[in-house]
Every structure is written in structure tokens, then in C-alpha cells.
Amino acid sequence: MSDPSPNTRTTTIARVALAALLTGLGLWTIREFIPALVWSGIIAIAVWPLYERAQRQCPPGRHNLLLPSAFTLIVAVVFIAPLAIAAVRVGRESHVILDWVDAARRSGIPAPDWLGHLPFGAEQAVAWWNENLADRDSAAELLHRVDRTELLGASKQIGANVVHRAILFGFSLLTLFFLFKDGDALVAQMQRASHRAFGPSGERVGRQIIASIHGTVDGLVLVGLAEGVLLGIAYAATGVPHPALLGAITAVAAMIPFGAPLVFGLAALLLVGQGAQMAAIVVLAIGMIVTFVADHFVRPVLIGGATKLPFMWVLFGILGGVATWGLLGLFLGPAVMAALIMLWREWTGDAED
Secondary structure, three states, X not given: OXXXXXXXXXXXXXXXXXXXXXXXXXXXXXXXXXXXXXXHHHHXXXXXXXXXXXXXXXXXXXXXXXXXXXXXXXXXXXXXXXXXXXXXXXXXXXXXXXXXXXXXXXXXXXXOHHHHHOOOOHHHHHHXXXXXXXXXXXXXXXXXXXXXXXXXXXXXXXXXXXXXXXXXXXXXXXXXXXXXXXXXXXXXXXXXXXXHHHOHHHHHHHHHXXXXXXXXXXXXXXXXXXXXXXXXXXXXXXXXXXXXXXXXXXXXXXXXXXXXXXXXXXXXXXXXXXXXXXXXXXXXXXHHHHHHHHHHHHHHHHHHHHHOOXXXXXXXXXXXXXXXXXXXXXXXHHHHHHHHHHHHHHHOOOOOO
């Protein structure tokens, strides 16, 4: 068989170069919205089995707009409702914090009663507190950087960041709607494109990435929510302040490895501050048991089974993904590791037939 003619080779190189240039320009143009697109893709993959089940229950041709709108609205409510509740609580407590800072400047911060009941170091802690915080001048010097102007400036910056995130979230929801609406056609196009570009391996990699995202959602999100519910009940039973809010924060933190102990450790400190040492020990014990079972038994089965990875590689993928991409890395990290390990097994002859 003769080599391709120079004209054909030149045309192929020019087409590849043009495609690469246009792809680079396109990604550069939408670079600010790439996280929103990735989030919408992850959510669509996670919710797609439920969406397909709902499609089968509806008459053909009558759900092209209704179902995508309904599922997009449900996703929006799931994300917005907890944030709105937290924002309302923070708004209610912000004036209390400002008043506390002003009072501390005027008269100092008296040592709390529980400080003298610590199991060890109580006298030293009370002496340090009286020397550095109970005196008006010392407290004012410590808090001199905390004033209303700086707090208002910080709140404006936070507000601008919230507005930016809200805009990106709006684009994520818009993209999610069209993914639900045209998902079947998009999947077929991606299958044809991957097959033409990479052959059968391309479709296998795509399926492995989708399976890893499903497993990661089950292993991180659902297990994290379950941890938040169980520890929220423990918070309420032991008298931790704001148990529902702390339970929600625990659920979010539990999605990140080793994140939940920080929250239930804080809850235990709050109980110690109230003089309830035994309740603090109970919270710590329940938290350690719940996280041990979740991290060593439940998550390895859910994530490792879907990604076909040893849990060590799953853990590396999660931690490395978070360090590289932030929260997106929770899902992208294991997916990338699963695809790489699958390609390695195929290359070394260990892939399953």
C-alpha cells in the first residue's frame, strides 16, 4: 500500500492544527464557565438512572420539557435550601458577634465558668485568660483589628464571591436542563466520537469514568449525608448547640476524607465549654465509631467496587483531586485514576474480557 500523497498529508496536518486551535480558543473563551459545565455533567451522570426511570413512566413524547424542568428544579432546591437556611442563621447571629466584640472592648472578656473545671491545666488557663482577656485594655489590644468597618468590608467581599458563585450555579442549572433534555443524543454522539478517535478503548474508558462517578457519589455524598444524620441525632441527644446546623456541616465535611472528625471534635469542645464533659466523650465516641465504619467498610465497597480500584488508589485520587481541583476533585480524581488503571491493565494484558 502506497504512502499518502504529500497533499493529503498536508491537508490532514492542517485540519488537525485547525481543530486544535479552535478547541484551544473555545476552551479559553469559556474558561470561567468550565467548572459550571463540569459540575452539571457530574450531577447529570449521578441523577441519570433516576431520570431514565422517570422517562419510562411517562408517555412517549410528553416529557421533553416537563421532566428536564422538574429534575433541574429538584436539583436546585436540594442545593439551595441548605445554603439558604445557613445564610439566614448566619445573618441572625452576625449582630450578636458584633455586639460581643464591642462589649469585650469596653469591659474585657470574663473567664467562663467551665475553664476552671478543665481536667488538667485549669489554673494556668484561668490565669492566662485573666491576664490577656479579662482586662479591658488587653482585650481591646487583642481585638483592635476586629471593627465594624473591616467586618463590613469582609462581608462585601464575601457577598461579591457569593454573587459570582450564584451566577455559575445558574449556568450549571441551565446546562443541566439541556443535558437532561438532549442527553440521549449527546451520549450517542460521544460514543461515535470516542470510537472514531480511540477505537473500542475509548468507549470502555468512558463507561469506566461514568461508573467511577456513580460509585464516588454513592460512597462520598450518600455516605456523608448518612454520617451527618447520625451525628446530628447524637448532637441533639447530647445537647450540642445548633445540632441541625452542625449535622449539616458534618455531612458536607464527611464527604472529604478525615473531614468529619474536625466537626464532631468542635461539637465536643462546645460541650466541654458548657461543662458537659461526659456528653463530649459520648459525641467523640459515636463520631469515631461512625466514621470508622464508613471509611473502612462502607466506602471501600461502594467506591472500590464501582471503580475497580483498591481503596488506597481511590483515597489518593480523592485527596489529590481535592488538592488540584477543589471540590470538583472529589469526583474527577477517582474517575481519572480509574481510567488510568484500566488503561494500564489493558496495556499489561490484565483487562477483563
